[in-house]
Amino acid sequence: MVLFDKEAGSSTNTLPPFPREDTPLLSKPSKLSSQPKTFANVFIAIVGSGVLGLPYTFKKTGWVFGSLMLFSVAFLTYHCMMLLIHTRRKLESLHGGGLSKIASFGDLGFAVCGPVGRFSVDVMIVLAQAGFCVSYLIFISNTLAFVFNYSGPDRILGLTPKSIYLWGCFPFQLGLNSIPTLTHLAPLSIFADVVDLGAMGVVLVEDVMIFLQNKPALQAFGGFSVFFYGLGVAVYAFEGIGMILPLESEAKNKENFGKVLALCMAFIALIYGSFGILGYFAFGEETKDIITTNFGQGVVSTLVQLGLCINLFFTLPLMMNPVFEVVERRFCGSTYSLWLRWLTVFGVSLVALLVPNFADFLSLVGSSVCVALGFVLPALFHLMVFRDELSWFGSVLDGCIVVLGVVIGVSGTWSSVAEIIAPKARFG
Numbered sequence: 392m393v394l395f396d397k398e399a400g401s402s403t404n405t406l407p408p409f410p411r412e413d414t415p416l417l418s419k420p421s422k423l424s425s426q427p428k429t430f431a432n433v434f435i436a437i438v439g440s441g442v443l444g445l446p447y448t449f450k451k452t453g454w455v456f457g458s459l460m461l462f463s464v465a466f467l468t469y470h471c472m473m474l475l476i477h478t479r480r481k482l483e484s485l486h487g488g489g490l491s492k493i494a495s496f497g498d499l500g501f502a503v504c505g506p507v508g509r510f511s512v513d514v515m516i517v518l519a520q521a522g523f524c525v526s527y528l529i530f531i532s533n534t535l536a537f538v539f540n541y542s543g544p545d546r547i548l549g550l551t552p553k554s555i556y557l558w559g560c561f562p563f564q565l566g567l568n569s570i571p572t573l574t575h576l577a578p579l580s581i582f583a584d585v586v587d588l589g590a591m592g593v594v595l596v597e598d599v600m601i602f603l604q605n606k607p608a609l610q611a612f613g614g615f616s617v618f619f620y621g622l623g624v625a626v627y628a629f630e631g632i633g634m635i636l637p638l639e640s641e642a643k644n645k646e647n648f649g650k651v652l653a654l655c656m657a658f659i660a661l662i663y664g665s666f667g668i669l670g671y672f673a674f675g676e677e678t679k680d681i682i683t684t685n686f687g688q689g690v691v692s693t694l695v696q697l698g699l700c701i702n703l704f705f706t707l708p709l710m711m712n713p714v715f716e717v718v719e720r721r722f723c724g725s726t727y728s729l730w731l732r733w734l735t736v737f738g739v740s741l742v743a744l745l746v747p748n749f750a751d752f753l754s755l756v757g758s759s760v761c762v763a764l765g766f767v768l769p770a771l772f773h774l775m776v777f778r779d780e781l782s783w784f785g786s787v788l789d790g791c792i793v794v795l796g797v798v799i800g801v802s803g804t805w806s807s808v809a810e811i812i813a814p815k816a817r818f819g
Contacts, residue, residue, distance in 0.1 A: 425643055425644075426642075426643075426644060426647060426651050429638065429641075429642045429643075429648065429651050430651050430654065430655050432638050432641075433631070433635075433638055433651070433652060433655040433656075434655055434658070434659065436631040436634040436635075436638065437629060437630070437631035437655075437656075437659055438587070438659060438662075439523065439628075439630075439631075439706075441526075441624065441627045441628030441629075441630070441753055441757070442591065442628060442662075442663055442666050442667075443530065443681055443682055443683065443699070444624055444627075444628075444680060444681070444682075444753045444754075445457075445461070445624065445628065445663060445666055445667030445670065445682075446666070446667050446669075446670025446671045446673075446674070446678050446682040447670075447671075447678050447679060447680045447681075447682065448620070448621050448624040448625075448667065448754075449667045449668060449670070449671040449678075450671050450675070450676065450678040451613055451617045451620060451621065452612075452613040452617050452618070452620075452621040453610045453611045453612040453613040454609060454610075454611060454667075454668050454671055454672070455611040455612060456611065456612045456613055456618075456621070457613075457621055457625075457667060457668075457671075458664050458667070458668065460618075460621050460622055460625050461625050461628075461660060461663055461664055461667065462660055462664065464622065464625040464626055464628075464629055465625075465629055465656050465657070465659070465660035465663075466656075467766065467792070468626070468629045468632070468656065468765055468766075469652060469653055469656045470792075471632065471765055471766055471769040471770060471792065472632055472635045472652060472769070473649055473652070474769040474770060474772070474773040474789075475496070475499065475632065475635055475636060475769045475772070475773075476635065476636070476639055476648070476649070477773065477777075478499060478503070478769075478772050478773045478776050478777070479493045479499055479636055479639075481776050481777065482499070482502050482503075482776060493636065494636065494637060494640060495633075495636055495637060496512050496516065496632070496633050496636060496764070496768075497509050497512045497513055497516070497717075498636075499512075499636065499772060500512035500768070500772070503772045503775055503776060504772075504775075508772075511768070512764075512768065513717045513721070515760045515763050515764045515768070516633055516713055516714075516717060516764070517713075517714050517717050517718065518756075518759070518760040519630065519633070519756065519760040519761055519764055520633075520710050520711065520713045520714045521711075521714055521735075521738075521739055521742075522752075522755075522756035522760065522761075523630075523710045523756070524707050524710050524711055524714075524739050525739055525742045525743045525746065525752065525756075526743075526752055526753055526756065527703040527704075527706065527707050527710070528557055528560070528707070528739065528740060528743035529743050529746055529752060530681060530699070530700070530703055531556070531557070531560060531700045531703055531704060532553045532554075532556045532557035532560070532743065532744075533553055533681060533684070534681065534683065534684065534696045534697075534699065534700050535552075535556040535700060536551070536552035536553045536555075536556055537684050537696070538688075538693055538696055538697065539552070539556075553744075554744060557740060557743060557744055558740070560704065561736070561737075561740055563704075564704075564707060564708070564736055564740070565733055565736055567705075567707070567708040568707075568708045568711055568715070568732050568733075568735075568736050569729060569732060569733075570708065571727050582705065586698045586699075586701055586702045587698075587699065587702040589698065590695045590698040590699045590702070591662075591666065593691065593694075593695050594666070594670070594682065594683065594686075594695060595665065595666060595669055597673070597686060597691070597692075597695075598669035598670050598672065598673040599669060599673075601673040601674070602669065602672045602673045605673070605674075605675075607672075607673075607674065607675025607676065607677070608675055608676070609671065609672060609675055616806075617806070619758065619799060619802040619803035619805075619806045620754050620758075620803065620806045620807060620810060621754075622757075622758070622799055622803055623753070623754035623755065623756075623757035623758030623761075623762075623799075623803040623804075623806070623807055624753050624754045624757055625757070626757040626758065626761045626762055626765055626766075626799070626803075627753045627754070627756055627757030627761050628663055628753075628757070629656075629659070629663075629765070630757065630761045630764070630765060632764055632765050632769065633713065633764065635652075670682040670685075673685070680751070683695060683696045683699060684696075711732075711735070711736070711739070714735060715731075715732055715735065718731055718735060719731060746811065751807060751810045751811045752807075752811070754803065754806070754807040754810065755804065755807035755808065755811065757803070758799065758800055758802075758803025758804045758806070758807050759800055759803070759804045759807075762796050762799050762800040762803065763796065763800060765796075766792055766793075766795065766796035766799070767792075767793050767796035767797060767800070769792075770789045770790075770792035770793045770796070771789075771793050773789055774786065774789035774790065774793070
């Protein structure tokens, strides 16, 4: 373990002065966040496109089984977030309580395990954030193809409608991702979140009305074969652990941060559970991987789907920013690199073009890198830092979370890959 009192005198082990993945939307905030603002920031950091795949996941797992998994993942995610905070506070106390040098997950990895720890976190963050952006592009291209080519030809000039819309977004994403500072993207982020919440509200109301009319057959418990698949989607839906340390640093009342985080996680879990259950209740076995495509053609349905596309379109550059900060730090000496950004956006777009199913990809990302970031690394870092102070129960609990994370990661990744390639094997 690399502790601050040991690294202070070494020029090779000091934390670098360059920007990191925790760079805030508004640089140098003038004041710390109040509890309501902290609640809002946590909500924005966690809620994302994963919610759109929950109804389809509930169809595969059953609505009771899916709900149990969702709330269990929410509780475990909260626990691991608090492990990160306790670990950071412990290391800072060893440093004498001076100016905090642990501003991000990567910093914590460096403090605990040195360069290997920072590299591990950097790789996971790049894969996770890029995975989020791939899922955004899948949703945007599939939704636009559904809205505007609902009864049109399967191919136009040799290209599928999904390909046309994805590459149509590409030049605009190059422009947005060329913006060097998040400050200019902050208004877009706020606008995107407002649109997202409004669209989710409309979807919930539509689900209730459709369910009251149709009342399709439902299953409460799916087979065990989809257990890890469902866990992957649930983990993805709650992924936001990379921003917890920066958010806690900016909180005015740090003593109550745990309570605010617990309240926000419970609120998000209720929203997710309601969204997943009502979406599945409305359409039953006809539930599609992107729930909005179940609504068919209509003014309200089209506006909701376009609103969600707008949300993800403007959120994508924000989600790519941590990727740019890591790759520019490692390959360009932390200097702005336009060609590297464009190459990264091209790679993300190419992956999105090759992945056929939105929910399957959510499960893949959630089962692999999100499990490592959300469960394995927080418990491992906590165990390494507190190993001399933990009771046998605490040590066993941390160890069990690490083992559980590895098992979920391996099994869930296998299950998700099988789901992704199955349609090709079946119809190819």
